[in-house]
Amino acid sequence: MKQAIPLILIAIAFVVLIVLPMRSRNRELQRVQEMQRSLQVGARVMTSSGMYGRIVGLGEDTVDLEIAPRVTTTWSRMAVREAPDSPGTAGPDRPAGAGADDTAGGEPAAEPT
Structure with missing residues (x-):
């Protein structure tokens, strides 16, 4: 024993x-x-690779993210890992204190030349 x-x-x-x-x-x-x-259209998310974007389209297995004004990329839903806690969350493409309307998807201030 x-x-x-x-x-x-x-x-x-x-x-x-x-x-x-x-x-x-x-x-x-x-x-x-x-x-x-x-996930809902308009939500701000971060992918597993660290790319931030705003959801502009949802498919069964895919998510379309707008990562800059008029720049949309398609991702697997499995690549979406988190949604920032608040609209003012700082990220690589968004300075601290930016409002919800300051994200990608709004019209640019001026047309590119």
Whole structure:
């Protein structure tokens, strides 16, 4: 019996080291899937590669993101990883304090020359 105790402890430790990370991964996957199901046109999102954009179209498996005025790219829904918490969230293409109307999709101030 004394020889079985270390083996049992190792088995318990192994199970704990496998189960806990799996539960955390599953929770994160559920969070991302719920966010992807709730995507709406006009929402500002970030892709898994760090590209920020505004949703201008939704397909069954795709999302059209406007990343600059009149520049639209198509992404897999699985590439959309998060939606910034607030309209004023700073990002690479948006300075801190920018309002919701300052994002891509608005008309440019002047026509390019």
